[in-house]
Amino acid sequence: MTKYTIAENIAEAQTLPGTFYTDAEAFVRTRDAIFSRTWQWIGEENLVRNAGQVYPFQLLDGFLEEPLLLTRDEEHKIHCLSNVCTHRGNLVADHPGQVKGLRCRYHGKRFGLDGCFKGMPEFKEAKNFPTEADHLPKVPFKQWHNFLFTAFDPIAPLDSFLGEIDKRLFWLPLDELIYVPKISRDYLVKANWALYCDNYLEGFHVPFVHEALGNLLDYGNYTTEVYEYCNLQLGIAKKGEPCFDLPKDSPDYGKDVAAYYYWVFPNLMFNFYPWGLSVNIVKPISLNLTKVAFLTFAYGDAPVEDLVGSVLDKTEREDEEVVESVQKGVRSRFYDRGRYSPKMEKGVHHFHRLLTQFLNQ
Numbered sequence: 001m002t003k004y005t006i007a008e009n010i011a012e013a014q015t016l017p018g019t020f021y022t023d024a025e026a027f028v029r030t031r032d033a034i035f036s037r038t039w040q041w042i043g044e045e046n047l048v049r050n051a052g053q054v055y056p057f058q059l060l061d062g063f064l065e066e067p068l069l070l071t072r073d074e075e076h077k078i079h080c081l082s083n084v085c086t087h088r089g090n091l092v093a094d095h096p097g098q099v100k101g102l103r104c105r106y107h108g109k110r111f112g113l114d115g116c117f118k119g120m121p122e123f124k125e126a127k128n129f130p131t132e133a134d135h136l137p138k139v140p141f142k143q144w145h146n147f148l149f150t151a152f153d154p155i156a157p158l159d160s161f162l163g164e165i166d167k168r169l170f171w172l173p174l175d176e177l178i179y180v181p182k183i184s185r186d187y188l189v190k191a192n193w194a195l196y197c198d199n200y201l202e203g204f205h206v207p208f209v210h211e212a213l214g215n216l217l218d219y220g221n222y223t224t225e226v227y228e229y230c231n232l233q234l235g236i237a238k239k240g241e242p243c244f245d246l247p248k249d250s251p252d253y254g255k256d257v258a259a260y261y262y263w264v265f266p267n268l269m270f271n272f273y274p275w276g277l278s279v280n281i282v283k284p285i286s287l288n289l290t291k292v293a294f295l296t297f298a299y300g301d302a303p304v305e306d307l308v309g310s311v312l313d314k315t316e317r318e319d320e321e322v323v324e325s326v327q328k329g330v331r332s333r334f335y336d337r338g339r340y341s342p343k344m345e346k347g348v349h350h351f352h353r354l355l356t357q358f359l360n361q
Contacts, residue, residue, distance in 0.1 A: 002026065004356040010349045014337040016356075018330035021192040026359070027287045030194075034266050034358045035064055037155045038229075039162075041268060041281050042080070042141075042148040044179060048072040052100060052113070056083050056093040059150065062291075063284045068139060068150065069093050071102070073113040080141035080150050081115040086134050102136075111136050145174040155358075161229045161264050168232070169260065169272060171247045177277055177297035187292045189320050191327035193267065193284040194355065196292060199323050200280075201263055201347030203233055209322050213315050216241045217258055224346040229354070231347045235259035244274050263347060265354050275299065278312065288327060292316075 004020060007013035020026055040059055047055040048070045055070040069083035069092065085092050090106035093099075101118060102111040110118040115136035123129055141150045142158040149158055189196055199205065203222040207214050221236040237243040237258035244257045260272040269280035276298035283291040294316065329335060340349045 001029075003360055005360075006349065006352045006356050008353070010340050010346060011342045013340055013349060015340060015348070016194075016352050017337050018332070018335045021195055021327065021330045022287070024287050027192070027284070029359055030266075030284070030355075031063060033361065034355070035060065035284075036152040037358065038266055039142070039149040039151045039154060039158050039264075040064075041279070042068075042070065042150055045078070045143060045146045045148060047096075047148070048078060050098070051076055052098050053096070054093050054099055054102070054113070055096045056091070060283055062286075066152070067091055069102075069136075070148070071113040071115075077114070078141070078143070078148070079114050080139045080148075082137040082139060084136075085109055086117075086136065087120065092136065109134075146177065156229065164227045164230055164232070165262055165270060168251065171250060172272065173299065174277075176299055178300065180276075180296040180298050184296045185294055187294065187316055187320060189290045189292060189323055190288060191290060191323045192288060193282050193290040194351075195323050195326055195330075196282050196290055196319075197263070197267065197351055198348050199319055199326075200261075200269055201231070201233075201351055202341075202345045203235070204341055204344035205322065209318050210315050212311050216311070218256075222344075224344075226346055226350045230262055230264045231350050233261040233263075233347060235261060242274055263351070265351070266358075 002023065002025070004016060006016070042057070049072075051072055051074050053072050057068055057070070059066045059068050067083040069081045071079045071081065073079065083092050084090070085104040085106065087104065087107055087109045090104050092102050092104050092111065099113075101113065103109070107121070109120045112118055115138055117130045117134040120130070139150055139152065140154055141148065143149075144158060144162050202224075203217070203219065206217065206222070207219055216238060218236040218238050223234045225232045225234070234252070235258045237256040239256070241258060246253045246255070246257065258273075262270040262272070264270065267282035269282075271278040271280065276296065279295040279297065281293040281295070283293065285291055294312075
C-alpha cells in the first residue's frame, strides 16, 4: 500500500505525485478512508417536508452506493436510516412518498418511521426474536440551516466542517435561500475527482484560464484562509463590479467582496454571492470520471439566470477543459511531483495534507 506524504511547510513541500490520480488502489482507498468518514450532502430539509414522508436515495451513487432513507415521523422528527430490510436485505422503500409506516414488500417486515421494528409475519416460532438487530440501523445525520448531511463514521462533528462559515457569514439569511432547479445542472468531467478539487482550491489559474471571471475579480487581493476541515478563498471585486453590502460587524467590512468560496473536505464547495449560493458537489464515479453537481440557491426573486447561465457556466466549462488536460498530463512518465506557490496554493496544500492524513491512518 503506497503511503503518501506532504510536508507541513508549504515553502518546502512537493505536491501529490502524478501517480496518485491514476492509481486504482488509491481511488478505492478513498472510499472508506475519506468519504465514509466525512459529511456528505443529502439535500434540502423539504425532501421530507411533512409527517409521514419518506425519501429513499443512494449516497454518492456509483461510488459509495449506500441505500439510505430519510423519514419524518409523526412528531416531525427527521431520521436517516438504512434502507435495507434486516430480514433478507431487500430495499424497504422504493419511491418518495407519504406513508403511515415502513413495510418491506418482500416478506412484510414492518418498521416505524424511526426505523424501530414493528412486526413480522410467520415468526411466532422464532426464538430470541426480535432483537436490536431487527431495527433499521440509524445513520449519523445532521442539519445545517435548511440542508441535510450524513456520514457513516464521522471523524468529527459537522460543526468542525461547516462552523467557520457561520462564524464569518452570520449576517447572511441562509434559511431564506430558495432552490432554482432551472439553472442547476450536472457536469461530467473526464478526470479524477481530486484533480477537480485541486483546481477549485486556487485562484492562481484565474488570469490564465478564466478571462471573464478575471475581469470581475481583483487578482492582486485574492487570499486564502485555512481552517481544520475547510478553507476560504476570498474573491475581491474590481471597482464597479457587483459585491456584498457588508454590515459593520462583518470582519470584512470595508472590502468589496465579490464572493466567498468555501471548500469543505473532501468534496463540497459553497460559493456565496450577493444574489445567493452555488453548491458544488464533487462525486467520484470511477478513477478518471467525476460528476460535479451545481445546485443554485437564490434569495427570493433575485435575477440570477443571466449570471449563472453565462459567467458561471463559462467558468465551469473552462475548468472542465483544463482539469481534463491535467489528467492526461499526470499520466506522463516524465512527470512526478510539482511545488506549491506559498501565496496562491495554500488551499491545494491543505487539501493534500488532509488527503494523506486520512489515507495513512
